Amino acid sequence: MTGGARSGGSRADAIDPHGARPIDPPRTDPIDPPAGTAPADPLAGYSDCVACGACCAAYRVAFYWAEADALGLPDTHVERLDPWRACMAGSNARAPRCVALVGPVGVDARCSIYAQRPSPCRDLQRGDAQCLRARARHGLPVPGSASFGRSRAD
DSSP, X not given: OTTSGGGTOOGGGOBOTTSSSBOOOOOOOTTSXXXXXXXXXXXXXXXXXXXXXXXXXXXXXXXXXXHHHXXXXXXXXXXXXXXXXEEETTTTSSSOOOTTEESOTTTSOEETTXXXXXXXXXXXXXXXXXXXXXXXXXXXXXXXXXXXXXXXTO
16 A cells, blocks of 8 residues: 555555545544634623523423423423424414423523533533624624623622
């Protein structure tokens, strides 16, 4: 195997053990930036995501119905949308508020099922576009606003 991984060649020169095609070097997920180049968190040093709750009272939290069973979500916390999808109860309302959210938004909110939260909740990240829209919807400070850096209790 000339120029292959065993003879000291580069990883890009390595050959699939079945001889079908070259092996591509490992790919970095585009969501995960290279080490040392993480984007700045627009809410760094401001508020704890878990205590905010704005996203829990701004969006419908929909997911594949079997996820509720896999996570062990209580039946009282799940609303069936159609044969394939379910959502967190309360999040499908005109003024959404997830049934699992406890406490006032932006002050002392918390998720009562945090360890069991469904994938949409796990996917949303502090400071991303959805987070910032939810904060704005609830009148919470967002980066670039005059009130950013002050707590809601101020």
